[in-house]
Amino acid sequence: MSVQRSTLIFAWILLLPALLYVTVIVAYPLVDTFILSFTDASLKRTTNWVGWANYSKIFNDTFFQVILRTFIWTFFSVSIKMIIGTFGAAMLNAAVPGRALFRILTMPPWIVPMAIGIFMWGWMYNGQFGMISGMLQRMGFVDGPVAFLAYGNTAFWATIITDVWIGVPMVTLYMLAAMQSVPQDLYEAAWTDGAGRWYRFRRITLPLLVPSMVTMSMLSLISTFNSFDIIWILTRGGPNGETTTMIIDTYKTAIGSNKYGEGAARAVLICIFLSIFCLCYFRITSRFTGGEKR
Structure with missing residues (x-):
């Protein structure tokens, strides 16, 4: 058991730099952006929780055209x-x-x-x-x-x-x-x-x-x-x-108009779309590698 435990600890030590990188560089900004998308964050000092208001503003006729164009x-x-x-x-x-x-x-x-x-x-x-x-x-x-x-x-x-x-x-x-x-x-x-x-x-x-x-x-x-x-x-x-496109619209909203909350909501939507693309990709590749029964 001591040998197995030492091997496990050594493996975690080797994985620690990668875990820190994923946590600091990927996970934290992603979670922070998701939380920011539920606020009215802007240049003003106070930030209020607005719930799904930013997302409700996204789904209008103009943004649907932006999504289709993208x-x-x-x-x-x-x-x-x-x-x-x-x-x-x-x-x-x-x-x-x-x-x-x-x-x-x-x-x-x-x-x-x-x-x-x-x-x-x-x-x-x-x-x-x-x-x-x-x-x-x-x-x-x-x-x-x-x-x-x-x-x-x-x-x-x-x-x-x-x-x-x-x-x-x-x-x-x-x-x-x-x-x-x-x-x-x-x-x-x-x-x-x-x-x-x-x-x-x-x-x-x-x-x-x-x-x-x-x-x-x-x-x-x-x-x-x-x-x-x-x-x-x-x-x-x-x-x-x-x-x-969606990335241009996100930049204009967040940086151009200083509406960081609304921009974060658009960024979350982009992340969702790309996540769906990645899931489809993994399902397709799994068929070629034999990881999924036909």
């Missing part, structure tokens, strides 16, 4: 990143001359500091001297300058394109690593049987990549759902709120 923005951004990243990884995995150079060239969007990359895209979207508007005019697609960030629809898609540009390298490298882990014997057997490249990709590569694709989709979804820098630097949630 899901649409996340869906298209993650989907495009996964499609481009997967096929990009397939091309980088092919035996072509200069493959190492092409792999290096996929890194700049990920290496360049995010703020610098976003400012670069902001200049490109500019209607007066932006590169995209100038090219469209030169090719005759438009008659005059196009200010992409001045209109709701174009600004919405402009932020998605920028997010895709920043996120594709990570997806590409992750999927490339997953493709390189596929046993080569399967490809050789299929090639011996006369299977073409596209057939091998559909029947061997894609099925074996599904677990990795699910994991990468989840990581990208969490990152995209909480994406703040891209939208804030490009549009600040405008024009007319057409690019305001």
